[in-house]
Amino acid sequence: MCYSVNALAELVELAKLNKISQYPDSYVPAGKISGFTHPLLPVITQENPREIQLFQWGLLPAWAKEDQAAELANMTLNAREDSIFEKPSFRDSIGSKRCLLLIDGFYEWRHEGKQKIPYYITLTDQRPFALGCIYSVWKNRPTFSIVTTNANPLMAYIHNTKKRMPLILNREEERRWLDPELTKAEIRELMQPLDEGQMEAKVIA
Incomplete structure (x- = not known):
């Protein structure tokens, strides 16, 4: 699964990459x-x-109760693609509330016996990229979950217990992921693991 990311880029850089002019000025x-x-x-x-x-x-769905919010938010950091249309927390978002998370990379751990080996994963061009996500607004608070898919061979080697990876989208797929007219079948078609040839992984200390 994907529980740790690296967000290094300034919003002005992300805005330029995505041809966007509106962004918060308070983000660090x-x-x-x-x-x-x-x-x-x-x-x-x-x-x-x-x-x-x-x-x-x-992600916190609109119906979440106040006393359940903290626990639920820990359980919805990721949304599996194989159950996203059925899970109560996610099914209202996948059809009409999709978004892109802009990051520089993410972290995953390989298990070898009792040892956990940390890896840092980026794209080969080392540029910021987008993860396919879904979102929901709870009590005026916008929240999101990262969609995950089956692992490609590289990620299956690294994430060798669960064999999952975040949904990484290329530029054309990013545009399509935000298309409000997508059918259920077209959304499913987009939720595929990225080719490992576009990814780079390094063991970190």
């Missing part, structure tokens, strides 16, 4: 950060595709 890049701290991170939504906004990691 978080660097390496865990989803369990529920940070605010830069996203682009299908409702406002010309603007970068800051959403909180850990």
